[in-house]
Amino acid sequence: MSVPPTRRPDWPEIPFPAWRETCRHLHLMTQVVGKYRLARSPWLNHSWHATLYVTARGLATGPVPDGARTLEIEFDCLDHLLLLRADDGGTRRLPLGPGSLAAFHQAFRTALAELGADPRFDGRPNELPAPVRFAEDQEQRPYDRDAVERFWRALLAIDRVFRRFRSGFLGKVSPAHLFWGSFDLAVTRFSGRRAPLHPGGIPALPDAVTREAYSHEVASAGFWPGGGGLEEPAFYAYAYPAPAGFAEAAVAPAEACFHKDLGEFLLPYEAVRRAADPEAALLAFLQSTYAAAADLGGWDRAALDCDLGEPRRPRPVE
Template structure:
């Protein structure tokens, strides 16, 4: 059975996408405030689940609280480990209204709804409780974005299996609103200059403490007005921008300093999974070869169901 790759043009749902991004920042900041730090901010992310995105269990309240965004029935759902549940509907509202409903839900679950109240990685951020403009909610577009995320998550996880070195989970960063996976060479990186909008430099520098090749998926927004895949290296080795990366639709964006591949080039391909894998693998190889990574030690054959890795 083929996994669907739905059409998700950014412009028709850009206002809804912006709202969903901010809503997930609020829930993500709750997780961030309650969870011990894990390298590269991996403790703060979301994961694709069967109906949308989940925080997994946050250490709070009676033992743990999970927050999930159900993007099929369009609700935020909370579950505590003592059996309590709570939910509220996603729909047209302001960011301030969402925050108030979210705080009320966490408290009903026995949690402590104490977290930073300002967005990250957004120019000119407005504190959540002061953002009272009414936001639209296009449920159909949100569900198609979730279905696209399922397809992308599947390929990123497959790509992840062929790396023996340190590699991140496949997870959604709510600051930049991208689904990502990151490979590490094992070597320290030069101190990052920082300067990410509305993000403390010490967070950025900790995230890029070691050499990486990172790839992922944006629904659109910020510097691009279309859904796209990306791949970059930090630090970028000499010649990286000129590397040959597949498929032909991929290109290096000099303003972003990374390779981009429009989502539609994958969606409309005869074999979307193979097309995306070609982009992931060729851009990684460019970073690893030009950066002098020890590929023989770091890599292995792609994982297969029910087959232990051969030594």
């Protein structure tokens, strides 16, 4: 049973073609901020030190160490500002809007310097074909405020489900976080075993980074707003290494299918948004694709799996 979209304000329409160029602009701006966090944060397994997190107003870095001080940077998707906050009370507010990435990059570096932070970081995009250095990207891009807000509200709803799914695992599991390189919100579970050396080859990303990210066996799921050959927002799920039979596994809901070129299961965002219970539909996709990866891959599910977490209820210990 489908539900009229007006009854799902927390699962808004986000058709990719309608905001393609705004999405690219936002993606590149998150890369600029993400490169600053990457340059200042100690390396954490699988590049977890570089990601952004969904917040009650947008996307944020969390605390970033910068010498003797700490900064936090947030994309405010309600007031459409980039907020920079320092631990000495200093703040800067940069408007988010149409324009060039070069101008945004310069304004961001100036704001960092004014706060006493180090404005030096790598000035090249990652994971994009034919990347243009931030300082040289003079292309004028649009900024659709309504589309950005709807995208963020979709992320809020998705993040809630990802966090709930994350709670049902006792093994190593990532936070729900946004990778600004590929611009996807993701959550990843680990079997605990080493994986074969990844072949690398991701555009504008050092193979050493890719190989460290996939150093251990994973079952990963996430969400893309579109792009990279996908003309619609979609959820994905994959295993590395993919066990024999994974592509043929039966998963839920019925709208999910295996994309041979990508080597991943895909589920259109629209199928989730229009479901009678979107959270249940998405959770079914996460659970069934994980089960396929873990069962076919021989994971020790008796030791790794647990019931989904509940507020105020500790795990029982027997």
